[in-house]
Each structure stands twice: as C-alpha cells, then as structure tokens.
Amino acid sequence: MIQTKTYKTDLTKLKLLDGNPRYMTPAQFKRLVKNLENDGVLTSAPLIYQNEVLSGNHRVQAAIAAGIIEADVIEIISLLTESEKKAIALSHNAIAGQDNLSLLQEYYDSLDSFLKEYSGLTDDIFKVEELDISTLSVGAPKYQQLNLLFLPEEMDVFMELVKNIGKKQESVNLCGKIDDFDQFFEAVTQTKKVMNIHNSAVALRTMAQLTMERLEEIEKESAAVETNEQ
Numbered sequence: 742m743i744q745t746k747t748y749k750t751d752l753t754k755l756k757l758l759d760g761n762p763r764y765m766t767p768a769q770f771k772r773l774v775k776n777l778e779n780d781g782v783l784t785s786a787p788l789i790y791q792n793e794v795l796s797g798n799h800r801v802q803a804a805i806a807a808g809i810i811e812a813d814v815i816e817i818i819s820l821l822t823e824s825e826k827k828a829i830a831l832s833h834n835a836i837a838g839q840d841n842l843s844l845l846q847e848y849y850d851s852l853d854s855f856l857k858e859y860s861g862l863t864d865d866i867f868k869v870e871e872l873d874i875s876t877l878s879v880g881a882p883k884y885q886q887l888n889l890l891f892l893p894e895e896m897d898v899f900m901e902l903v904k905n906i907g908k909k910q911e912s913v914n915l916c917g918k919i920d921d922f923d924q925f926f927e928a929v930t931q932t933k934k935v936m937n938i939h940n941s942a943v944a945l946r947t948m949a950q951l952t953m954e955r956l957e958e959i960e961k962e963s964a965a966v967e968t969n970e971q
Contacts, residue, residue: 744819747810752801756793763834765799765870773803783812790817
C-alpha cells in the first residue's frame with residue numbers, strides 16, 4: 742500500500758518528469774495559465790516522489806507562469822522502483838472516464854460566456870456531423886425482365902397454382918437476386934427439355950404443378966415421420 746503526505750511547498754524547487762509522454766498545445770497551456778491567474782491558487786495538488794513531479798507537471802508549470810509559487814502537493818513517501826514511478830505517472834494520464842455528452846452540454850449551457858471559456862470546452866464539441874452515406878451506396882440493383890405470355894384460361898390456372906403454393910409456404914418471393922433469376926431460367930429450360938414443351942408459359946404452369954405435387958409428397962413424408970415418432 743502506498744503511503745503519502747500532503748504539505749505546502751515551493752513549486753519552483755520541484756523537478757519535472759523527464760520525458761513526460763503527456764503534452765499540451767500552446768493554446769491549452771495558455772488557457773490553463775489564464776485560469777490559474779483568475780483562481781489565484783492551484784486547485785489540484787500535484788503528485789510528487791522525492792521532489793519529482795509524477796502527475797501534474799503542466800499544472801506546476803502553469804502555476805509558476807501564473808505567479809503561484811507555493812501550493813499543496815501530495816508526496817509519496819513509500820519507496821518506489823523506477824518502473825513503479827513510470828506506472829503511476831502513466832496511470833494518472835491514461836485512466837480517465839468518458840463524458841456523457843448530453844449531461845455535459847447541460848452543464849456547459851448553464852454557464853455564462855466567461856465560465857464557458859474557463860471550462861476549456863467550446864461549442865464545437867457538441868456539433869455532430871451529418872453522416873455521409875453516399876459512400877455506402879451500392880448503386881441501383883440490376884434487374885432482368887422475363888415476359889411470359891398466357892392464354893386467358895392458362896393464366897387463371899397458373900395464378901390458382903401460385904395461390905395454392907403460397908398457402909403451403911410462409912411467404913412467396915416475387916423478386917430475388919440475379920442468381921435466383923438464372924436458376925429460375927435454367928429450371929424453365931430444363932422443364933421444356935425434359936417434358937418436351939416448346940412454350941415457356943406452358944413450361945411455367947407445368948413447374949407450378951410439379952411444385953404442388955412435390956409439396957404434397959413432403960407433407961405426407963412429414964406426417965409419416967411424426968406418426969413413427971409417436
């Protein structure tokens with residue numbers, strides 16, 4: 742367990758962390774200095790070990806730049822290895838929560854212009870860019886059209902067969918992928934060849950009849966299986 746103590750010290754005598762992986766932009770550092778000038782005190786205590794700042798390096802620098810020379814620090818008095826020092830420094834930078842943007846905006850909107858600037862946030866953080874879905878477009882689907890000509894009486898028979906097929910199935914697809922069309926066209930071709938049919942409409946009606954026959958066979962097979970299981 743790490744042991745610490747808190748006391749006031751001269752910030753100018755502290756040693757900053759060598760090779761600090763955390764950085765601030767000039768604008769961010771300037772904002773921090775301005776805030777500390779307004780506060781007049783350092784409101785977040787740096788963490789130090791053997792006079793070296795492990796966490797709060799930028800605040801120490803900004804405080805000095807703001808004319809704040811003395812401030813409270815938290816010193817680790819337990820003995821640390823070099824690796825433990827680095828791990829603590831990294832953990833203070835890396836382990837942080839995330840903002841709930843909805844609640845954050847409520848807080849932000851309740852502030853006046855001076856305090857909004859003090860917060861370090863800007864209106865831009867709450868702007869949500871519209872999603873450009875143009876790059877997600879796959880373009881218009883390509884269709885192939887198949888025209889079938891029926892005599893009036895043949896049309897009535899065919900539509901009745903389609904209706905009956907629909908009753909035996911949960912759904913009927915009236916459109917499909919181009920691969921489905923190729924398979925359908927091949928089925929029509931094979932039906933005409935095997936059944937010696939020359940008219941595509943007749944072949945389609947025959948396919949519907951064959952489908953009905955096969956569905957009836959499947960129903961009988963399923964009923965037989967259920968009977969055997971019982």
